Amino acid sequence: MSPVPELAPPAQLSATRWFLRGMVGSLAVPGFVLVATFVGFGGLLHDVGFPIGAGLLSTLFIWALPAQVILVGGIGAGASLPAVAVAVCLSGVRLLPMVVSVMPLMRGPKPRLWRELVCAHFIAMTMWVEALRLLPHVPKVGQPTYAMGLGTGMTLMSMAGTAFGFYLTDVLPGPFAVALLLLTPISFTILLVRNAKAPVDWLAIGLGAAISPLAVNSPGGLDLFWAGVGGGTLAFFIARYGFRKAA
Incomplete structure (x- = not known):
């Protein structure tokens, strides 16, 4: 992956220019991995007879592939709409x-509720x-x-x-289309490892991976949530108290 670009300009830019820079920033490897992943999602829509218009709206308004697959x-499968919701x-x-x-990086010097809500909507694994x-x-x-443009x-x-x-x-073979759905979690894992710097980061990744098999089939499909929150919380307390005692 290319190094992080220097985004601070010599002169102050307008909000529109920052928005456009954010859109340009989406044209990176993670963005194209998303495209490939959603190609697989589009194939799933076709196979189950789901309307393409509704599928596109799910991408726009839900913007989280696991939730879209659940939908x-x-x-x-004929489930009731309240249960699906x-x-x-x-x-x-x-x-x-x-x-x-990540929200502290999106608020700006003059926080506005509508802007924070828009930024929060865009937060998914790749965007995070x-x-x-x-x-x-x-x-x-x-x-x-910039965050709104990126999202x-x-x-x-x-x-x-x-x-x-x-x-x-x-045109696409069925197994290939299904395999494309795995690109986002694979890419997310690679980026997570790439961005790990402090020992606590590596500890959180390791503990989260260790908890994942125990959290499989959690009620409500919250296995990733429990693995991530559990691993991160344990890593925080170990780093805060365990390392201090060892020192």
Whole structure:
């Protein structure tokens, strides 16, 4: 992956320019991995007979592939809409720690509620990793609009991938289309390891991986949530108290 670009300009830029820079920032390897992943999602829509328009709206408004798969799979299986809605909401709970951790980089010097809500909507695995990588290099005044541009660019690319996969399903082999869905978690894991710097980061990754098999089939599909929060919390307490006692 290319090094983090220097995003601080010699002169102050307008909000529109920061937004456009954020959209350009989405044109990186993680963004194209998202496109490939949503190609697989588009193939899934085609196979279960889900309307492409509704599928594109799910990408726009839900913007979390596991929740979208729950939506499509639940409706395809004939589940009631309230039950599907609850399952989708529970799946989204796993993103709350990501929103909390990255939101300070998206508020800017003059926080506005509507802007924070838009930025929070865009937080998913790839956006979270890219925000932690790119936003510290953006001046505080440009962080909210840069984040919105970054999220908008990723969303539009994902919608394009969804449509591409839907209309090319007959060309793509079935196993290949399904395998594309795995690209996002694989890419997320690679980026997580790449961004780990302190010993506590590696400890959190290791503990989260160790907890994952124990959290499989958790109620509400919260296995990733429990593995991530559990591993991160244990790593925090070990680093804060265990290392201190050892010293």
